[in-house]
Amino acid sequence: xxxxxxxxxxxxxxxxxxxxxxxxxxxxxxxxxxxxxxxxxxxxxxxxxxxxxxxxxxxxxxxxxxxxxxxxxxxxxxxxxxxxxxxxxxxxxxxxxxxxxxxxxxxxxxxxxxxxxxxxxxxxxxxxxxxxxxxxxxxxxxxxxxxxxxxxxxxxxxxxxxxxxxxxxxxxxxxxxxxxxxxxxxxxxxxxxxxxxxxxxxxxxxxxxxxxxxxxxxxxxxxxxxxxxxxxxxxxxxxxxxxxxxxxxxxxxxxxxxxxxxxxxxxxxxxxxxxxxxxxxxxxxxxxxxxxxxxxxxxxxxx
Ligand code: CDV
Numbered sequence: 001x002x003x004x005x006x007x008x009x010x011x012x013x014x015x016x017x018x019x020x021x022x023x024x025x026x027x028x029x030x031x032x033x034x035x036x037x038x039x040x041x042x043x044x045x046x047x048x049x050x051x052x053x054x055x056x057x058x059x060x061x062x063x064x065x066x067x068x069x070x071x072x073x074x075x076x077x078x079x080x081x082x083x084x085x086x087x088x089x090x091x092x093x094x095x096x097x098x099x100x101x102x103x104x105x106x107x108x109x110x111x112x113x114x115x116x117x118x119x120x121x122x123x124x125x126x127x128x129x130x131x132x133x134x135x136x137x138x139x140x141x142x143x144x145x146x147x148x149x150x151x152x153x154x155x156x157x158x159x160x161x162x163x164x165x166x167x168x169x170x171x172x173x174x175x176x177x178x179x180x181x182x183x184x185x186x187x188x189x190x191x192x193x194x195x196x197x198x199x200x201x202x203x204x205x206x207x208x209x210x211x212x213x214x215x216x217x218x219x220x221x222x223x224x225x226x227x228x229x230x231x232x233x234x235x236x237x238x239x240x241x242x243x244x245x246x247x248x249x250x251x252x253x254x255x256x257x258x259x260x261x262x263x264x265x266x267x268x269x270x271x272x273x274x275x276x277x278x279x280x281x282x283x284x285x286x287x288x289x290x291x292x293x294x295x296x297x298x299x300x301x302x303x
Contacts, residue, residue, distance in 0.1 A: 003275040005164050007190065007231045008035035008043035010092075011248035013265035014239035017052045021077040024050050028094070029084045031268050036088035038270035041117065042161065046235040047095035047110065047127075047171045047194035050078065053235060054097075055145045056198075056242055058136060065148070069099035073113050074121065086119030091161055093168055095194035097148070098126070110149040112168045112194060114159055123159050125168035126152030129176050140203045156182040164189055164275065167228075171195035174232065175214075180222030185288075189278055193219065193232040199243040215247050216257070224255030227281040229273045237264035253281040 010031040015024055028045060035043040048054070051068045059065045073096055074082050085092055091114070098111035110127040130151050132143030156179065158167045167188035173179045174193050183191055199211055207214070223230040229252060236246030248261040250271040259269040282288070 003164075005042060005190065005273050005275060006038070006040040006270060007229065007250050007273045008038065008040035008090075008268055008270045009231045009233040009248040009250055009259070009261070010035060010043050010045050011233050011246055011261045011263075011265075011267045011269070012046050012049060012235045013263075014237040014244070015050075015052050015235065017054075017240050019052070021050055025078060025080055027266055028081055031266060032081070032084050032088055032090060032092060034268040035092075035270060036090045038268065039272060040270045041090055042164070042166070042190070042192070042231075043090060043092040043268075044192040044231045044233045045092060045094040045194060046233045047112070047196050048097055049094050049194065049235070050096055052240050053196040053242070053244070055132060055148055056142055056240065058142065058144065066099065069097040069108060071099050071101070073098065073111075073124075082115055082119040082121070084119075085115050085117065089117050091116045091122075093166075093192040093194070095170055098124070108149050109152060110145060110170055111152075112170055112192075114161070114166065114168060114192075116161055122161065123157055124154060125157060125170070126154050127170040127173060128152040128156070129172045129179070131172040141198060141201045143198075156186055158183060158186040158188045167191045169193045171197065174222070175218045177218075177222065177225070180226040180228060184226035184228060188228060189275055190229045190231065190273070191222070193230060195232060196235045197245045199245050211245050212247050215245060216249065216251075219249070220251055220255045220257070223251040223253055224281070225286070227253040227278045227286050229253060229275070229278070231271075234261070236261075253278045 100107040132145040134147040167183035250259040259271040
C-alpha cells in the first residue's frame with residue numbers, strides 16, 4: 001500500500017507591529033482548519049510567525065524586545081493553537097522567537113516547534129544559519145538576527161510523527177546544502193521550512209529579479225538531491241514597510257513543484273505527498289549506501 005501524508009504550507013500575510021498574539025493565533029487557527037479540511041495531517045507555518053519580523057529594526061528598549069519572544073512554548077497565548085491541532089487531528093510546525101531565562105542569563109534563539117496530531121509538543125529546532133549582522137551596516141538592508149539570536153545548538157533533529165520522519169529548518173537554512181544533507185542523513189523524509197525573506201536587498205540590486213528564483217532553487221535542489229518532500233511557508237506582503245516574498249510551496253523528491261501559493265496573503269496550499277516516491281527517486285540516482293563515497297570526500301587530491 002502506498003504511504004501518503006497530506007502536507008499543508010500555511011503562508012501568512014503580513015503581521016504589522018502591535019498586532020496582538022490573540023489576533024495572530026486566531027489567523028493561524030483559521031488556516032489550520034483550512035489545512036485539515038483539505039486533507040492535511042501536517043502543516044507548516046512561517047518563521048517568527050507570532051509577530052512582525054522584528055530583526056528588520058534596531059530595538060533598544062529591552063521590554064519591547066522581550067515582547068517579541070515566547071517565554072516558553074506553548075504558553076497561555078499560544079496554547080489555543082495546540083488545542084486546535086488536537087481538535088482537528090493535525091500536526092504542525094511553527095517558527096517563534098524563543099527566550100530562555102537561565103538564572104540571570106537570557107538565551108535567545110530563532111526556533112521552530114513541532115506539534116503532533118494530539119496537540120503535544122514533540123520537539124524543537126533552533127536555526128543554525130543565522131544571517132545578518134549585530135548592528136546596521138552602511139548600504140546593507142538592516143537585518144539584525146545576529147544581534148537577537150544565538151546560533152542553534154540542537155543540530156538537525158528528525159522526529160517520528162506517526163511513522164513519518166520529519167525534519168525542520170528556518171529561512172536562511174534553506175539556502176545551505178548542509179541543511180538537507182544532514183536532515184537526509186539523519187533519516188528525514190519530510191522537511192518543513194518557515195521563512196521571512198525581503199523582496200529587495202539594498203546590497204544586491206543586481207540580484208533583485210532573482211529573489212523568487214533563489215527562493216525555490218535551493219529548496220528544489222535540496223529536495224531532489226536528498227530525495228525529500230519539502231513544505232515551505234512564507235510570511236508575505238508589505239509588513240511594517242518592508243515587502244516580503246511569498247512563494248510558499250510543496251516540493252516533491254523529484255524536485256518538482258507539487259503546490260505553489262499564488263498570493264501574498266494568508267493562504268493554505270495542500271498536497272497529498274506520496275512517500276514511496278522517495279524510494280523511487282533514491283533508486284534512480286541517489287542510492288546512498290551503494291554510490292556515496294564519504295571516505296573520498298575529504299581527501300585532498302595530489303597534484
Ligand atoms: N530570515 C532570514 O533568514 N532571511 C534571509 C536573508 C534575507 C537574510 C534569507 O535567506 O531569506
